[in-house]
Amino acid sequence: MATHLITRNRKYAEGLALIERATSLRPEDAGIWYALGWCTEFAAHELRRRASATDLNIRTLYERAAEAFRHCLALNPEGKLVDDAEDLLDHIENELRSM
Numbered sequence: 001m002a003t004h005l006i007t008r009n010r011k012y013a014e015g016l017a018l019i020e021r022a023t024s025l026r027p028e029d030a031g032i033w034y035a036l037g038w039c040t041e042f043a044a045h046e047l048r049r050r051a052s053a054t055d056l057n058i059r060t061l062y063e064r065a066a067e068a069f070r071h072c073l074a075l076n077p078e079g080k081l082v083d084d085a086e087d088l089l090d091h092i093e094n095e096l097r098s099m
Contacts, residue, residue: 030077037068
């Protein structure tokens with residue numbers, strides 16, 4: 001539901017609140033932390049690209065996405081999730097340096 005709200009409906013705050021809640025309900029689930037990072041990065045990227053007026057701070061969104069990917073990796077996920085989280089974390093850190 002969170003991903004749909006964020007990617008299809010552009011309801012970033014509402015979708016991010018849902019995925020944040022999911023992390024509090026399942027804090028040891030690396031996949032949920034990955035989803036939080038991915039959704040947060042998506043929202044930050046879209047808001048930055050569209051120069052949308054928003055109450056959300058784009059830098060804060062990127063920082064939260066990086067934090068979520070670090071948390072995901074700290075949970076020692078397996079398989080492709082590791083490579084994807086590392087790649088996205090690297091991308092986000094580059095974005096933060098360019099801001």
